[in-house]
Amino acid sequence: MAFDTQAWLAEARALIGSAHVLSADRGDDLSAYTRDWRGKFQEPALAVLRPADTGEVQALMRLAARSGVAVIPQGGNTGMCAASVPVPGGRPQAILQLGRMDRIFEIDPENNTATVQAGCILQTLRERAAAAGRLFPLSLGAEGSCQIGGNIATNAGGVQVLRYGNMRDLVLGLEVVLPDGERLDLLRGLRKDNTGYDLKQFFIGAEGTLGVITAATVKLFPAPSAGSVAFAGLDSIGQAVRLLGAMRARMGERFAAFELISGDAVDLVRRYFPDTPALLERRWPWHVLMEAADGGGDEALREAMQAALMACLEEGCVEDVVLAGNLGQGRTLWSLRENITHAQQMDGGNIKHDISLPISRIPAFVERMLPQLRQSFPGARPIVYGHLGDGNLHFNVSAPAGVAPAAWQERTGAVNRLVHDAVAAMRGSISAEHGVGQLKRHEMASYKTAAELDVMRRIKRALDPQGLMNPGKVL
Amino acid sequence: MAFDTQAWLAEARALIGSAHVLSADRGDDLSAYTRDWRGKFQEPALAVLRPADTGEVQALMRLAARSGVAVIPQGGNTGMCAASVPVPGGRPQAILQLGRMDRIFEIDPENNTATVQAGCILQTLRERAAAAGRLFPLSLGAEGSCQIGGNIATNAGGVQVLRYGNMRDLVLGLEVVLPDGERLDLLRGLRKDNTGYDLKQFFIGAEGTLGVITAATVKLFPAPSAGSVAFAGLDSIGQAVRLLGAMRARMGERFAAFELISGDAVDLVRRYFPDTPALLERRWPWHVLMEAADGGGDEALREAMQAALMACLEEGCVEDVVLAGNLGQGRTLWSLRENITHAQQMDGGNIKHDISLPISRIPAFVERMLPQLRQSFPGARPIVYGHLGDGNLHFNVSAPAGVAPAAWQERTGAVNRLVHDAVAAMRGSISAEHGVGQLKRHEMASYKTAAELDVMRRIKRALDPQGLMNPGKVL
Numbered sequence: 001m002a003f004d005t006q007a008w009l010a011e012a013r014a015l016i017g018s019a020h021v022l023s024a025d026r027g028d029d030l031s032a033y034t035r036d037w038r039g040k041f042q043e044p045a046l047a048v049l050r051p052a053d054t055g056e057v058q059a060l061m062r063l064a065a066r067s068g069v070a071v072i073p074q075g076g077n078t079g080m081c082a083a084s085v086p087v088p089g090g091r092p093q094a095i096l097q098l099g100r101m102d103r104i105f106e107i108d109p110e111n112n113t114a115t116v117q118a119g120c121i122l123q124t125l126r127e128r129a130a131a132a133g134r135l136f137p138l139s140l141g142a143e144g145s146c147q148i149g150g151n152i153a154t155n156a157g158g159v160q161v162l163r164y165g166n167m168r169d170l171v172l173g174l175e176v177v178l179p180d181g182e183r184l185d186l187l188r189g190l191r192k193d194n195t196g197y198d199l200k201q202f203f204i205g206a207e208g209t210l211g212v213i214t215a216a217t218v219k220l221f222p223a224p225s226a227g228s229v230a231f232a233g234l235d236s237i238g239q240a241v242r243l244l245g246a247m248r249a250r251m252g253e254r255f256a257a258f259e260l261i262s263g264d265a266v267d268l269v270r271r272y273f274p275d276t277p278a279l280l281e282r283r284w285p286w287h288v289l290m291e292a293a294d295g296g297g298d299e300a301l302r303e304a305m306q307a308a309l310m311a312c313l314e315e316g317c318v319e320d321v322v323l324a325g326n327l328g329q330g331r332t333l334w335s336l337r338e339n340i341t342h343a344q345q346m347d348g349g350n351i352k353h354d355i356s357l358p359i360s361r362i363p364a365f366v367e368r369m370l371p372q373l374r375q376s377f378p379g380a381r382p383i384v385y386g387h388l389g390d391g392n393l394h395f396n397v398s399a400p401a402g403v404a405p406a407a408w409q410e411r412t413g414a415v416n417r418l419v420h421d422a423v424a425a426m427r428g429s430i431s432a433e434h435g436v437g438q439l440k441r442h443e444m445a446s447y448k449t450a451a452e453l454d455v456m457r458r459i460k461r462a463l464d465p466q467g468l469m470n471p472g473k474v475l
Numbered sequence: 476m477a478f479d480t481q482a483w484l485a486e487a488r489a490l491i492g493s494a495h496v497l498s499a500d501r502g503d504d505l506s507a508y509t510r511d512w513r514g515k516f517q518e519p520a521l522a523v524l525r526p527a528d529t530g531e532v533q534a535l536m537r538l539a540a541r542s543g544v545a546v547i548p549q550g551g552n553t554g555m556c557a558a559s560v561p562v563p564g565g566r567p568q569a570i571l572q573l574g575r576m577d578r579i580f581e582i583d584p585e586n587n588t589a590t591v592q593a594g595c596i597l598q599t600l601r602e603r604a605a606a607a608g609r610l611f612p613l614s615l616g617a618e619g620s621c622q623i624g625g626n627i628a629t630n631a632g633g634v635q636v637l638r639y640g641n642m643r644d645l646v647l648g649l650e651v652v653l654p655d656g657e658r659l660d661l662l663r664g665l666r667k668d669n670t671g672y673d674l675k676q677f678f679i680g681a682e683g684t685l686g687v688i689t690a691a692t693v694k695l696f697p698a699p700s701a702g703s704v705a706f707a708g709l710d711s712i713g714q715a716v717r718l719l720g721a722m723r724a725r726m727g728e729r730f731a732a733f734e735l736i737s738g739d740a741v742d743l744v745r746r747y748f749p750d751t752p753a754l755l756e757r758r759w760p761w762h763v764l765m766e767a768a769d770g771g772g773d774e775a776l777r778e779a780m781q782a783a784l785m786a787c788l789e790e791g792c793v794e795d796v797v798l799a800g801n802l803g804q805g806r807t808l809w810s811l812r813e814n815i816t817h818a819q820q821m822d823g824g825n826i827k828h829d830i831s832l833p834i835s836r837i838p839a840f841v842e843r844m845l846p847q848l849r850q851s852f853p854g855a856r857p858i859v860y861g862h863l864g865d866g867n868l869h870f871n872v873s874a875p876a877g878v879a880p881a882a883w884q885e886r887t888g889a890v891n892r893l894v895h896d897a898v899a900a901m902r903g904s905i906s907a908e909h910g911v912g913q914l915k916r917h918e919m920a921s922y923k924t925a926a927e928l929d930v931m932r933r934i935k936r937a938l939d940p941q942g943l944m945n946p947g948k949v950l
Contacts, residue, residue, distance in 0.1 A: 066782045110716055110835035111866070133724075163728075166667060169644065181928045189833040191865040192641060193904035194630050194680055195919045196911055196949055197931050201676035203667055222724040239586055248587050249608075249697040253638075254726030295725045360585035360662040366927055390666040391586070429668035444670045446881070451657045455938070456672050462937035474671055 003092055008067055009047060012094075017296070020100070023049040023288075033074060033095050036082040041438065043086035048095045054175060054183060054214045059214065062181035064094065065439075070471050071096050073208035075150025078142035080354070081437025083154065083207040084381045087339070087472030094214060098149050105215070109130045112220045113172060113189040118149025118213050125218075134220035137164035140339075149213045157433030162389035163256040163293075164221065166433070167204065173217035174200040179210075179464045189216045189217045202459065207435055208470040210463045224293035226301040230309060231329035232321040233284030238363040239447065240288050242317040244389060248291065250308040254301070257291040259390030265340050265385045268398075272343040278337055280320050288318075288336050288388070298326075329398035340385050343443075344396060349405030350383065353395040355423045356432035362391065365426055369419065373397060376418055377411065392432040396420060416443065434475045444474075478567055483542055483677040484522060487569075489722065490534045495575070497523040508549060508570050514772075516913060520547070523570045529658060529689045532571070534869060536687065537656035545946050546571050548683035549867030550593065553617035556912025557831070558629065560686035571687060573624050579688025580690070582607045587649060587695040588664040593624025593688050600693075609695035612639035616816075624688045630680035631907030637864035638731040638768075639696065641908070642679065648692035651677040654685075654939045664692045675932065682910055683765040683945040685938045697769035700775040704805035705784060707796040708759030713838040715763050715863060717792040722765065725783040729776070732766040740815050740860045747818040751811055755795050758765030763793075764812050764861070766805075775802075815860050819871060824880030825858065826890045828870040830898045831907035837866065844904075846895055848872060851893055852886065867907040870894060891918065911949045919949075 005025070012021045022028035024044065035042040046069060051057045064071045070093045074084040086093040086206045101119040108114070109132050116125055122143040129136040138151060140158035142399045148158075152174070164170065173188040184198045203211055234240050240260055248255050262286045270276045294301045305323060324330040344350045357365055366384060373380055379400025386393035397415055399408035420430045424447050431458075436444050445453060453475075460467075462474055481498070487496045497503035510517040521544060526532045539546045545568045547560040561568040573594040580590040584607050591600055597618040604611040613626060615633035615842050625631075627649070631642045639645065648663040661675045678686055707716050715735055723730050738760045745751045757761075769776045780798060781924065786791045799805040819825045832840055841859060847856055854875025861868035872890055874883035895905045899922050920928060928950075935942075935950055 105740070108833065108835050110720060111833040113833065155673075157667055157669075161667065164643075168673070169640075178926070178930070182567070182929075184926050184930060186923060186927070188544055188829045190904050190906040192632055192636065192831045192862075192867045194908055194910045195904055195915075196923065196927075196933055197925065198630075198643070198680055199678065201673065201933075202934070205673055222720075222727065224727065245585060245697075252697065252699065252770050273628075295727050319608070356665045356667045358583065358586040358588065359690055360583050385665075392667045427663055427665075429663070429665050429670055431670045432665070432667040433669055436671045440670075447670065449660060451653070451659050452661070452671075452674065454657075454660060456676055458937040459672055459677070459934070462933040465669045 008069065011063055012047060012049060012060065013333065015063065016049065016051050016056045017432055020050040020052070022050070032098060034085055034089040035076065036085045037078055038080070041082040041085050043088050043252070045086050046094045048093040048097050050097045050100050050185055052100055052178065057177045057214055058181045058183055060096065061177050061179060064468055065466060067145065069094050070467070070468055071212070072470050073098065073149070073153065073212045074120070074143060075147030075153070076145040078146045079150065079437060079440040080156055080434040081327035081435030083435055083470070083473050084150065087438055090471055098147060101214065103129055107134070108189065109134055111189050113217050114220055115187065115189065115215065116148055117215050118147060120148045121152060122146050122148060129220050130223060134219065135223045135225050136220055138167060138170060148216060151212050152204055152216055153206065153208050154435045156389070157390070159257050159259070159387065161387060163253055164412055170219045170423045171200060171204055171216055172219060174203060174213055175215040176203050177212040177214055179466060179468045184211070187215055187217055202463070207437060207474050208459065209474050212470060222295065224300045225295055226303045227291065227293045227327070227473050228298065228305040229324040229331065230290045230305060230321055231279050231316045231333045232288045232290065233280045233321055234288060235284070236287040236363065237286055237366050240286055240388060241315055241359060241363060243288060243312055244359070246312050246315060246317050247308055250311065251292050251304065254292045254294045256293045257289070259289040259337050260388035261287040261289060261337060261340065261391070262384040263287070264381065265383045266336065268337045268343045268347060268383060270440070271335055272346045273339050276339070279322055279333070282406065284319060289333055301400070340383065344383055344398060347398055347409035349403070351408065352395045352413050353416070353419050354430055354432050354434045355395055355419070355430060356390070356392045357426055359391045359425065360372050361390070361426050362388065362393065365422065369422055372418060377415065420447065438473055441472070441474060479565050480521065483544065486538055487522060487524060487535065489564070490538060490821070491524065491526050492532045495527070496524040507561055508552065508572060511560045512553055514554070516557040516560050520561050521567040521569045523572050527570045527575055529652065532652045532687055532689055533656045534654050534910050536654060539943055540655050540941060542942070544569050545943055548573065548628065549622070549813065550622030550628070551617060551620040553621045553914060554625065554629055555909040556914040558910060558912030558945070558948050559625065562913055565946055568739055573622060573827045576689065579603055579615070582609070583664065584609055586664050588692050589695055590662065590664065590690065590692045591623055592690050593622060597623060599625060602803050605698060606624045608698050610698045611693065611695055613642060613645060623691060623693070623835055627679055627688050627691055628681065628683050629910045632862070632865070632867065634732050634734070634862065636862060637733055638728055643695045646675060646691055647694060649678060649688055649701055650690040651686040652689055653680050654941060654943045662690055662692055671834045672714050675714060677938070682912060682949050684935065684949050685944060690761070694871050697770065700770050701773045702766065702768045702802070702805065703773065703780040704778045704799040704808050705765045705780060705796055706808045707763045707793045708755045709761040709763060709794055710759070710836065712761055712841050714792055715761055716834055716838060718763060718787055719864060720793050721832070722783055722786070722789060725786065726767050726779065729767045729769045730765070731768045732744050732764070734764040735860055735863035735868070736762040736764060736812060736815070737859040739760070739856065740858050742812045742813065743822060744820045745813055747821045748814050751814070752807065754797055754808070754811070759794060794941065807927050814889050815858070819858055819873060822873055824874040824878070824883035826872045826883065826887050827896050828891070829907050829909040830870055830894070830903055830905060831865070832898065832901055832903035834866045836901050837863065837868065839902055840897065844894065847893060852890060895922065913948055916947070916949060
């Protein structure tokens with residue numbers, strides 16, 4: 001029997017209201033939902049469904065299961081791997097857009113938890129937590145538009161992982177709608193619960209392929225009242241790894257961020273953002289941006305940071321360092337880090353890698369890769385930076401001077417192969433925080449063992465036997 | 476075809492050596508393996524298998540799968556819920572004892588990781604980490620005999636969860652042998668890895684029902700160089716919750732433990748351990764034992780702790796407090812906490828509960844439960860203590876004076892029902908850190924929704940279609 005689009009749309013509209021079922025045939029513009037934000041993927045969708053609550057999600061999932069329609073859960077659609085937009089071919093695909101489900105049900109300062117719907121914008125949650133004297137620590141570039149449900153489905157990372165962990169570490173409870181429309185109520189605010197399999201773990205990081213996350217209870221923390229930022233110059237990455245160890249030993253969990261930035265990355269930022277001040281007296285091949293946070297006053301933390309840095313200077317695990325005297329200076333230091341992506345974009349084509357390795361192996365990895373890249377791709381300019389404290393590097397490779405972005409993008413497969421083979425040989429990850437989606441699906445499969453892929457497929461079949469959830473992603 | 480015990484034992488002995496397959500029929504004493512340590516469960520086993528390495532585990536699992544023999548993974552056999560001993564009836568059960576697989580493969584101080592075999596004793600790992608200047612933070616009463624594999628399979632908790640999390644939070648990588656003998660190599664030391672489903676999560680806390688954990692890569696931390704312990708008297712649990720918030724705001728992640736102890740619990744300890752000093756000038760209905768740890772010197776941390784406690788006294792969130800002046804005094808304070816279990820044992824029968832709740836609801840829970848218990852079970856003496864910082868209470872109920880332990884144990888079902896119904900009504904957990912095993916299997920099922928149990932069973936069937944792994948536990 002042929003699929004009857006009009007009948008399906010009419011059923012969906014009867015379930016959640018005509019205004020909330022967008023479709024191309026009646027002239028709705030779906031492009032903001034069907035295209036990933038990097039603009040690399042765009043395929044048509046049967047409809048964009050915008051449910052108001054969990055009950056409507058259940059009704060829509062039952063409809064989808066009955067009619068064999070694939071469902072693509074979508075939050076802010078800010079992901080890097082096109083996990084929340086349609087794939088080419090296959091069965092009809094409906095986008096389940098959760099943005100209307102944006103309520104914050106509860107902020108519980110004594111339990112240090114927030115319970116929110118999946119469509120809540122990350123920044124909104126951070127602001128509401130701050131108003132209650134609490135920190136929700138997840139912080140990333142897209143926080144003004146990404147949604148908590150998407151953050152959970154992709155196990156988002158960001159700049160505070162060193163201290164507070166990834167999104168997985170911040171989730172205490174979930175509400176999930178299964179592919180058959182059944183609601184799984186795991187919405188508990190408990191730090192400890194050993195009653196059977198921890199089912200929420202299955203859905204965190206699964207990129208919407210096992211069910212729809214509709215709400216979550218997440219951890220909050222006491223809002224730090226003091227912050228201190230420093231910027232250091234170093235001779236080598238090995239020195240940066242030693243500095244990390246020395247600073248963590250002295251500052252403990254106050255240590256919140258440890259970002260590596262290559263000399264080339266600093267040069268690039270200063271070229272495209274000429275107002276960027278020269279932070280250190282001379283150019284160093286490597287830099288580190290560090291931040292600590294604590295209760296108490298800024299002055300006490302700044303003194304502790306200064307004492308720790310002085311000791312590190314004496315021990316030879318840092319060459320030169322500047323400590324921000326106030327919040328404004330701290331922001332200037334951070335803007336250097338944040339402008340790297342923009343500068344790379346302005347500079348032309350670049351091939352991105354989001355890799356992780358055991359921290360102890362990063363110096364050897366980088367020292368091995370840089371000459372190999374320069375040899376295999378003459379003129380290629382590696383721009384290395386990232387969350388060294390988490391073992392996560394954004395190991396991007398800018399086009400040789402004069403090579404057009406499109407021509408350089410054609411080398412993506414070859415550059416990826418060189419970098420990712422080296423990562424795999426050192427037991428690292430080819431997608432540390434960005435996930436798999438449709439972008440890295442085939443590449444992921446080539447680096448996993450047959451046993452791993454087999455177990456993933458068994459889990460997928462157990463929870464989604466019809467294969468309705470976000471097909472063509474991850475697996 | 477009848478099961479041929481002798482042929483099976485001969486096959487097993489051919490695989491891993493005769494000395495390492497213990498069986499009752501040749502006179503081996505299996506009781507240390509077939510009986511749980513609380514002495515409540517004992518059933519015969521076909522054999523106790525003691526493999527030397529992962530390859531031997533694979534060979535044994537293939538034999539078990541071929542012959543339909545159930546396999547019970549066993550570490551130190553120190554669990555509270557009899558998850559690592561045989562169950563009555565059913566197919567032949569072999570205990571897979573991992574104690575010979577006790578190697579520490581690597582301590583990597585720069586990556587802050589250790590890679591160990593499952594049979595490594597927790598205390599051994601803690602000592603080896605300490606020798607490298609690192610802390611492995613899991614700490615619990617049985618650490619001299621429990622094994623890392625068992626700690627992972629039960630997602631162990633203990634006294635440092637407030638700062639470092641449960642065992643799940645400490646595991647970066649796993650090696651698992653699946654029920655069909657396939658090896659799943661997830662042994663990575665990465666803080667970030669978003670390449671598909673995070674398969675290790677499925678096996679952590681599954682109590683050996685989905686596969687055999689054979690090795691793990693776990694997180695280490697810089698070893699704190701300073702510690703400070705305080706003991707406070709309080710009017711109410713509500714005040715204790717306020718104190719927790721006020722101290723965390725000031726001390727941040729330096730705050731490592733926050734243990735609640737009722738006045739009755741202190742009285743009980745002083746009755747059976749008469750050398751216990753009177754720590755505060757008067758008797759308080761509630762107490763809290765607090766510990767902070769940090770880099771730097773003891774004196775600086777002690778001063779920070781003192782300043783924070785003084786502020787709390789002024790704010791009225793604590794009534795009286797004593798701060799240990801040195802390590803010896805700190806140990807004395809901790810021994811009070813550690814002697815509660817022993818004192819309860821010496822005092823006679825008690826019915827144990829290991830519950831968790833949102834911290835904000837604990838005052839209401841305790842204030843509601845205490846009169847209800849006294850009314851329903853006249854003379855019953857609730858002894859309340861536990862990890863308040865994690866929302867986890869050991870809410871134990873001692874027998875009324877003059878009631879024999881055996882007679883009181885007969886009331887277990889009725890007392891459990893009263894306590895656990897109240898926990899469930901407040902969306903808490905009836906097993907915060909002790910797990911399910913065979914002890915709480917039926918009770919867990921009565922508090923889970925049908926949807927949750929259904930998903931658990933689907934996962935079980937997907938990974939263990941023959942039902943070989945630790946039958947009669949959890950599900």
